[in-house]
Amino acid sequence: MRIAILGVGLIGGSIGLAARQRADASVCGYDPDAGVRAKALELGVIDSDAADIASAVADAEVVFVAAPVGALRETVRAALEAAGPECVVSDVGSTKRVVLDASADERFIGGHPLAGAETAGVDHARADLFDGATWYLTPAQGSTAGVLYERLHRLLTTIGARPTAIDAEAHDRLLACVSHLPHVLANLLVAQASGALADDQPLRLPAVGPSFRDATRVAGSNSAVWTDIYRSNAPALLAAMDDLDARLEQVREWLTADDAEAIAAWNERARSDHEALLGAGLLGGPVRELRASVPNRPGVIAEIALALGKAGVNIQDMALAPSEDNRQGVIALWIRGEEGSDRAQELIAGLGFPVARA
Amino acid sequence: MRIAILGVGLIGGSIGLAARQRADASVCGYDPDAGVRAKALELGVIDSDAADIASAVADAEVVFVAAPVGALRETVRAALEAAGPECVVSDVGSTKRVVLDASADERFIGGHPLAGAETAGVDHARADLFDGATWYLTPAQGSTAGVLYERLHRLLTTIGARPTAIDAEAHDRLLACVSHLPHVLANLLVAQASGALADDQPLRLPAVGPSFRDATRVAGSNSAVWTDIYRSNAPALLAAMDDLDARLEQVREWLTADDAEAIAAWNERARSDHEALLGAGLLGGPVRELRASVPNRPGVIAEIALALGKAGVNIQDMALAPSEDNRQGVIALWIRGEEGSDRAQELIAGLGFPVARA
Numbered sequence: 001m002r003i004a005i006l007g008v009g010l011i012g013g014s015i016g017l018a019a020r021q022r023a024d025a026s027v028c029g030y031d032p033d034a035g036v037r038a039k040a041l042e043l044g045v046i047d048s049d050a051a052d053i054a055s056a057v058a059d060a061e062v063v064f065v066a067a068p069v070g071a072l073r074e075t076v077r078a079a080l081e082a083a084g085p086e087c088v089v090s091d092v093g094s095t096k097r098v099v100l101d102a103s104a105d106e107r108f109i110g111g112h113p114l115a116g117a118e119t120a121g122v123d124h125a126r127a128d129l130f131d132g133a134t135w136y137l138t139p140a141q142g143s144t145a146g147v148l149y150e151r152l153h154r155l156l157t158t159i160g161a162r163p164t165a166i167d168a169e170a171h172d173r174l175l176a177c178v179s180h181l182p183h184v185l186a187n188l189l190v191a192q193a194s195g196a197l198a199d200d201q202p203l204r205l206p207a208v209g210p211s212f213r214d215a216t217r218v219a220g221s222n223s224a225v226w227t228d229i230y231r232s233n234a235p236a237l238l239a240a241m242d243d244l245d246a247r248l249e250q251v252r253e254w255l256t257a258d259d260a261e262a263i264a265a266w267n268e269r270a271r272s273d274h275e276a277l278l279g280a281g282l283l284g285g286p287v288r289e290l291r292a293s294v295p296n297r298p299g300v301i302a303e304i305a306l307a308l309g310k311a312g313v314n315i316q317d318m319a320l321a322p323s324e325d326n327r328q329g330v331i332a333l334w335i336r337g338e339e340g341s342d343r344a345q346e347l348i349a350g351l352g353f354p355v356a357r358a
Numbered sequence: 359m360r361i362a363i364l365g366v367g368l369i370g371g372s373i374g375l376a377a378r379q380r381a382d383a384s385v386c387g388y389d390p391d392a393g394v395r396a397k398a399l400e401l402g403v404i405d406s407d408a409a410d411i412a413s414a415v416a417d418a419e420v421v422f423v424a425a426p427v428g429a430l431r432e433t434v435r436a437a438l439e440a441a442g443p444e445c446v447v448s449d450v451g452s453t454k455r456v457v458l459d460a461s462a463d464e465r466f467i468g469g470h471p472l473a474g475a476e477t478a479g480v481d482h483a484r485a486d487l488f489d490g491a492t493w494y495l496t497p498a499q500g501s502t503a504g505v506l507y508e509r510l511h512r513l514l515t516t517i518g519a520r521p522t523a524i525d526a527e528a529h530d531r532l533l534a535c536v537s538h539l540p541h542v543l544a545n546l547l548v549a550q551a552s553g554a555l556a557d558d559q560p561l562r563l564p565a566v567g568p569s570f571r572d573a574t575r576v577a578g579s580n581s582a583v584w585t586d587i588y589r590s591n592a593p594a595l596l597a598a599m600d601d602l603d604a605r606l607e608q609v610r611e612w613l614t615a616d617d618a619e620a621i622a623a624w625n626e627r628a629r630s631d632h633e634a635l636l637g638a639g640l641l642g643g644p645v646r647e648l649r650a651s652v653p654n655r656p657g658v659i660a661e662i663a664l665a666l667g668k669a670g671v672n673i674q675d676m677a678l679a680p681s682e683d684n685r686q687g688v689i690a691l692w693i694r695g696e697e698g699s700d701r702a703q704e705l706i707a708g709l710g711f712p713v714a715r716a
Contacts, residue, residue, distance in 0.1 A: 120714055124714060126651065126712065173554055177547070177550050177554045177570075178551055179569055179570060181547070181550075182547060182569040182570050182572075182573040182574075183569055184609060185543055185547075185573065186569065186573070186628070186632075187624065187628035188605045188609070189535070190628050190631040190635055191605060191627065191628060191631055192535050192539075192598065192601055192605065193536055194631040194634065194635065196531055196532055196535045211536075211537055211540040211541055211576045212535075212537060212540050214540075214572040214575050214576070215540040215543065215544070215572065216540075216632060217569070217572050218569045218572070219631065220625055220629025220630070220633075221625070223625040223629070224622075227618055227622040227625060230613065230621055234613040237613060238610060238614065240550065241606055241609070243553075244546055245603070245606065247546045248542075248602070251546070252599055256596065258592065260589060263585045263588055263589065264585040267545060267578055267579070267581045267585060268578065268581050269549065269578075270544070270549060270577045271577065271578025271579075272578070273548040273551075273552040273577070273578070274544075274548045274577040274578050276552065277551060277552065293484065299663070299664070299667030300667075301659070301667070301673055302663035302667045305657070305659040305663050306664060309657030309660045315659055354482050354484060356478050356482055
């Protein structure tokens, strides 16, 4: 199979590697940066390179446009112009509205793999980047049964991904909720906290709860990438913000009325929603959270992780909240299942660290 | 020194242990639950127990009210009624507005240690719980120089905490920003995502970005505790929500106008705010983030943590984002300083895991 990749970064490069190694494909790469093309050749990410889109696409059966969101639309357009009538053209952009026009062309099927970071370059390309990852495909109505869809679907499965068809609009709404809005809120929370600290006598930020640290971890993510993402998904993001506004207004009413029952019921719904979402998102049953108090010194994480590893207990997720002087802290561990979490609790207690089910 | 503790849970119990061990204090404990009192005696958390507030407080020089927020006001009032004229009464509630009335009494000084979880019981009491922890004190104007403030301050220092005087209102505003609002948003984000998933064909939640998982980690926190916290800090929380609204409106305008420059500038400010907040909150210089791709199997965290621990590189914070099939994932590590993070990067690369500065 002949594949063209337009934009050879982490995602494009990983597609190249995986397609070469697993689908026995011949991969031609184009990138506006000649240095990147040379690097991709050197790393074996592509078989050949092309200095322009038309040459790269000429003989291709599948084209992946892996350009930054800002350059996506024009690159897709150029690819469709250059591609033959039997060629399928897809992209990997994180919002699908921006390439909706292209769907008028039956050869185009939008795509979005949930894998990788947008910032890392071809140096970090890996053949296994998409193993088990959801890869959204947004085919236009009616084209899902076509030979082109099947070819793309089979190729993605071969390189390890899980292609999942979704309406383009639903995709953008979903991503607005689970990614773009959390990024917006992270930015707003740090701005607000900075303002609150500036308002008073210059307060030193205390050892704030993990809630703030977690919620603001992605504040100010790579501006070049995120400015484009926000802009490209503006309609869905604005709708999500409107929805948030309405929900905030509701909470405001309960607080103003001091309605304890409504607040408690709302919080309980959040708990069950959260559990349902986690259960749906992470395969294989519920995850339990343990919290252990540990001294914050080199080696203590290793000690715990090693004990659990030896016992075959896998740590699903982990968060460390150091105390202000870094002498101690609380480590939260998410372990799958009753049995695993009970075993983990036992092991951690056995190491002498106070530990409790959160 | 004679100390009374009203409410012997994790916080009250830890004060008792620390005061007995480090300040050579004699501690009398009251708790409405006789079983808790018996347990506290058994664990050596208190020297003696009392079946009512008046008996517990009778001879005390320092009284700590460590009751749940919902019972805080009445317990403080009862303590002040029973306490002698030279006794200082304090509390450990997470909002200070609720005990503002009590400040009319010169013997009362509000307090809030940033340590521990509200849910765990006396079983988890530890003498070192407050080591290095900020302990906010909200004395009424004019009383800060008094003998009672000095006694309380010295006791808190002796048990390891760092007492910091702050205006009660500023305290509540700060906590609304860095704790209560993030909890509200976590609840709203899960409700929104649940709604979005229910709207469409029943979608399985994909392996969402760490932004959503982090931002919603505290969704639906213990309703008994949090309903009271939200209600007790309603004015500051409502103000923080109004402020958030105004900031959301600003972002909405930029998105609607597709103002790339303003969006990028806003995102850059968030980045520098975030760095400034982290720098202020964690002592000793900037923390660098590394991201490594790792197979998600037992022992892999141990392997990395052990290598870093052996080299004396301390992991400041850590977050694991498993892929959907749990076969691989990205681990983010926060390491203090250039030298430490360079060394960590080297060590992780040496273990064969792709790793990059985030």
